Amino acid sequence: MKNCKRLLFVLFILSAFQVTAEPINPILKSEINEEVAAPPIGKTLNTDLKQKRNYPMQPPLIPHQTRDYQVNIKVNKCMSCHSRSRTEESQAPMVSVTHFMDRDGNFLAEISPRRYFCEQCHVTQSDVKPVVENTFVDIDSMLKKTGKE
Amino acid sequence: MRFIKKVFGILKAPSVHFGFGLLVFSGFVTGIIFWGGFNTAMEFTNSEPFCTSCHENLYQELQTTIHFTNRSGVRAICSSCHVPHDWTDKMARKMQASKEVWAWMVGTINTEEKFQARRRTLAEHEWHRLKANDSLECRNCHNFEYMDFTVQSKRASDSHSTHLASGEKTCIDCHKGIAHQLPDMEGVPGW
Numbered sequence: 069m070k071n072c073k074r075l076l077f078v079l080f081i082l083s084a085f086q087v088t089a090e091p092i093n094p095i096l097k098s099e100i101n102e103e104v105a106a107p108p109i110g111k112t113l114n115t116d117l118k119q120k121r122n123y124p125m126q127p128p129l130i131p132h133q134t135r136d137y138q139v140n141i142k143v144n145k146c147m148s149c150h151s152r153s154r155t156e157e158s159q160a161p162m163v164s165v166t167h168f169m170d171r172d173g174n175f176l177a178e179i180s181p182r183r184y185f186c187e188q189c190h191v192t193q194s195d196v197k198p199v200v201e202n203t204f205v206d207i208d209s210m211l212k213k214t215g216k217e
Numbered sequence: 218m219r220f221i222k223k224v225f226g227i228l229k230a231p232s233v234h235f236g237f238g239l240l241v242f243s244g245f246v247t248g249i250i251f252w253g254g255f256n257t258a259m260e261f262t263n264s265e266p267f268c269t270s271c272h273e274n275l276y277q278e279l280q281t282t283i284h285f286t287n288r289s290g291v292r293a294i295c296s297s298c299h300v301p302h303d304w305t306d307k308m309a310r311k312m313q314a315s316k317e318v319w320a321w322m323v324g325t326i327n328t329e330e331k332f333q334a335r336r337r338t339l340a341e342h343e344w345h346r347l348k349a350n351d352s353l354e355c356r357n358c359h360n361f362e363y364m365d366f367t368v369q370s371k372r373a374s375d376s377h378s379t380h381l382a383s384g385e386k387t388c389i390d391c392h393k394g395i396a397h398q399l400p401d402m403e404g405v406p407g408w
Contacts, residue, residue: 114370115370115371116370116371116372132370132372135283136281136282136283138394138398138399142398142399142400142401142402143394143399143400143401143402143408145394145399147408148402148407148408154407157407159375
């Protein structure tokens with residue numbers, strides 16, 4: 069009984085410090101009886117310019133639109149430009165050699181089935197502002213910062 | 218019997234029974250009605266509801282593509298790409314289609330599985346047709362002469378100003394599956 073009272077007391081104190089998390093989606097910030105316009109859908113960037121990687125192992129971003137690209141059991145549209153045999157004509161970057169490896173490190177003739185679905189890792193970018201602030205710092209900035217201190 | 222003989226007599230020498238002006242005029246009017254009716258019926262077989270009354274699954278595939286939904290609200294329907302716009306070619310294609318109507322009647326492709334099994338062959342027919350006529354049905358709307366390379370993406374303008382401009386390639390060589398799901402592309406050049 070004593071413990072129970074103590075617990076209630078602790079809960080009461082904690083409730084005073086309760087922090088309400090700020091919703092990310094602007095629609096969620098509105099009152100329930102308010103109608104808020106949805107933020108505009110960003111346009112997919114189609115610049116064909118390579119973007120910097122934030123860390124060496126980052127899967128390269130797709131600098132073009134991929135609307136209606138069919139990637140299924142029948143066909144892989146991405147591979148019609150990025151496969152080894154197609155890059156001469158398309159002048160697109162070839163899929164990296166790691167994609168030809170199975171999970172045991174054996175090199176296969178074609179890309180490994182586990183790498184088949186390109187857009188699991190490689191994504192297009194939209195012309196929008198970040199919804200939440202990103203505090204990611206890349207390694208160069210980090211080294212520079214620690215060197216100064 | 219006498220009645221049939223009478224009708225035949227009128228048909229054999231109509232100008233004995235009717236005035237020449239009336240005959241010319243009625244001929245003119247029936248001509249308009251029949252020709253108009255024929256064209257209306259022909260146009261109906263070019264309409265979206267007519268195609269989708271059987272090809273509903275293909276219609277669903279089309280709906281996500283740029284030829285169905287886009288910023289400017291221009292839409293290509295089935296016949297825009299699959300039926301020639303020129304009258305004589307259109308008639309030729311419609312006559313060919315009578316064979317396809319027969320296949321429909323006997324149920325050659327009456328299940329999704331049969332369709333998927335035959336999809337590559339059917340797709341190849343259309344690729345061959347468009348390759349042979351230099352992608353005429355694309356070019357009915359997309360005129361190479363009118364393209365503004367400065368508003369195309371780099372990749373697009375690079376390909377259009379070289380391979381397409383030289384006539385070495387035609388639209389369908391690169392834009393297969395622009396309005397449909399593709400079949401298994403094993404062995405298709407460029408895939």
